[in-house]
Amino acid sequence: MKAKLNFEHFRPDLEDYLPSLSVDCVVFGYKNEALYVLLPRWTGSQYWSLPGGFIYKDEDLDNAAARILKDRTGLDNLFLKQLHTFGRTQRRNVKELSKYLDYFDINTTTQKWSRQRFISVAYLAMVNPDTFVPISDSLSDACEWLPLSELPQLVFDHNEIIAKAKEYIKIQIKYEPIGISLLPDKFTMKSLQKLYEVVLERKLDRGNFQKKVLKLGVLNKHEKLITGGAYRSPYLYSFNKEKYQEFLKSGIGFLH
Amino acid sequence: MKAKLNFEHFRPDLEDYLPSLSVDCVVFGYKNEALYVLLPRWTGSQYWSLPGGFIYKDEDLDNAAARILKDRTGLDNLFLKQLHTFGRTQRRNVKELSKYLDYFDINTTTQKWSRQRFISVAYLAMVNPDTFVPISDSLSDACEWLPLSELPQLVFDHNEIIAKAKEYIKIQIKYEPIGISLLPDKFTMKSLQKLYEVVLERKLDRGNFQKKVLKLGVLNKHEKLITGGAYRSPYLYSFNKEKYQEFLKSGIGFLH
DNA sequence: ACAAAAGTGTTCTGACTACACCCATGG
DNA sequence: CCATGGGTGTAGTCAGAACACTTTTGT
Numbered sequence: 001m002k003a004k005l006n007f008e009h010f011r012p013d014l015e016d017y018l019p020s021l022s023v024d025c026v027v028f029g030y031k032n033e034a035l036y037v038l039l040p041r042w043t044g045s046q047y048w049s050l051p052g053g054f055i056y057k058d059e060d061l062d063n064a065a066a067r068i069l070k071d072r073t074g075l076d077n078l079f080l081k082q083l084h085t086f087g088r089t090q091r092r093n094v095k096e097l098s099k100y101l102d103y104f105d106i107n108t109t110t111q112k113w114s115r116q117r118f119i120s121v122a123y124l125a126m127v128n129p130d131t132f133v134p135i136s137d138s139l140s141d142a143c144e145w146l147p148l149s150e151l152p153q154l155v156f157d158h159n160e161i162i163a164k165a166k167e168y169i170k171i172q173i174k175y176e177p178i179g180i181s182l183l184p185d186k187f188t189m190k191s192l193q194k195l196y197e198v199v200l201e202r203k204l205d206r207g208n209f210q211k212k213v214l215k216l217g218v219l220n221k222h223e224k225l226i227t228g229g230a231y232r233s234p235y236l237y238s239f240n241k242e243k244y245q246e247f248l249k250s251g252i253g254f255l256h
Numbered sequence: 257m258k259a260k261l262n263f264e265h266f267r268p269d270l271e272d273y274l275p276s277l278s279v280d281c282v283v284f285g286y287k288n289e290a291l292y293v294l295l296p297r298w299t300g301s302q303y304w305s306l307p308g309g310f311i312y313k314d315e316d317l318d319n320a321a322a323r324i325l326k327d328r329t330g331l332d333n334l335f336l337k338q339l340h341t342f343g344r345t346q347r348r349n350v351k352e353l354s355k356y357l358d359y360f361d362i363n364t365t366t367q368k369w370s371r372q373r374f375i376s377v378a379y380l381a382m383v384n385p386d387t388f389v390p391i392s393d394s395l396s397d398a399c400e401w402l403p404l405s406e407l408p409q410l411v412f413d414h415n416e417i418i419a420k421a422k423e424y425i426k427i428q429i430k431y432e433p434i435g436i437s438l439l440p441d442k443f444t445m446k447s448l449q450k451l452y453e454v455v456l457e458r459k460l461d462r463g464n465f466q467k468k469v470l471k472l473g474v475l476n477k478h479e480k481l482i483t484g485g486a487y488r489s490p491y492l493y494s495f496n497k498e499k500y501q502e503f504l505k506s507g508i509g510f511l512h
Numbered sequence: 513a514c515a516a517a518a519g520t521g522t523t524c525t526g527a528c529t530a531c532a533c534c535c536a537t538g539g
Numbered sequence: 540c541c542a543t544g545g546g547t548g549t550a551g552t553c554a555g556a557a558c559a560c561t562t563t564t565g566t
Contacts, residue, residue, distance in 0.1 A: 020274045021375060061343020061375060085341045085377050087317020119277060119317060121341050208529065210546070231544040232536035464556065487517040488563035
């Protein structure tokens, strides 16, 4: 007797979905001075994948991405940015898919659906991992933050998708203080700098970074943090949402 | 008796295509000191649209874009860049589509196919309009360069797609001398500057522009152009492909 | 000679870099 | 009072902006 996998739990009817089309979400988190990616693991396997899903026939693409992310990880209300659409014919490795599907008691309709060729629209989101607990759905028996720098081999072309996302934020961080989503509400200047160093993959000058960021005028200064360390305690900062929006609209970059 | 429209000419069998998915191409051209967009007009109508088409089930997405562009406009060997995927449920105006389809003698299969909801992957290309003659296919009775600044209302969300493309090159031109595809092989510094002014929608200082571009070291200097004008004749320049590639790889921008 | 446009030079400003210096805190 | 790290100042450098000056060429 094969294992049971409840494909239908979040798929009331495969007929309700657009065929050949899927959505995959890259969610970056920042903790322990490193970037992490939120990844579900296929139930009963060692296959990690991006949280993905399908688009309802009467559903806007952007909404589908938000719904899928919520269904599969519990994450809600994130700012999702469309990244790229991946459409190589061979982007899905059918062998590993077969190996996986054969392991379960899945009806032929679902089998056929799963073996389709899919073109996948990738979305990107960023979140502070401390603000929520990842929830795995019926398709995954785990949903975890894996470190970007030492990812395992993921299914299909998902490593490629993540590489694209990494490249994207490396450029984007120069135009918007990405920390607004990745860091806690209040943070020290050092932690913001460290985030930039991790994303840009290079060291930044401490003094210059501080001055440059403060001159943008998008930060609020708060009380000092008591660290208990044998040194001057740092101030805490938070993003001023209004000023931040103005800055974004201006289109001016920083850190060229 | 309804008019005949040969939908099947470039669609050997609708079954060979992925359903619900389409590709639309934005092709920019530069002439008369302005940007133009290459647009076919639906046969027997006043509906202008982007050159678009469908994806074969066994065809890579990027290849589909290139094939579609060639089939529909005759343009070949262009560098196509994926831009964005448009997926609003209401992005296609069904009313105008019906009005159009009813005009022709189209079988019900094709009718049904055409009325599907489509998610469209948009691609972008740039070309010098003097280097080729647009060819209209069986679906269009014209294929013309229309000026970007005074486009008519196009079908579906095609104006929106073009707006996105315009925005994209406005940013991109700061990182790569886009002129390499839009201008003739040999061009004057003034014409290159004009191109930049048109794309960026602002005036640039003549002296500074010249110095900055030359300092990049991606141009070859040629003989002088004899204009017959009552003034000093300008030099002609061309892009040095090798140096240009190096510059692109460096990731350094210019004109911030 | 003059007009028009190409080509080049000069100055000023402002941003970024590198590094130094002082301040606060706890051991 | 010293080690540690936060916060700020300063000098040098470089790139861009504004604009002036010179050169070429046909009328």
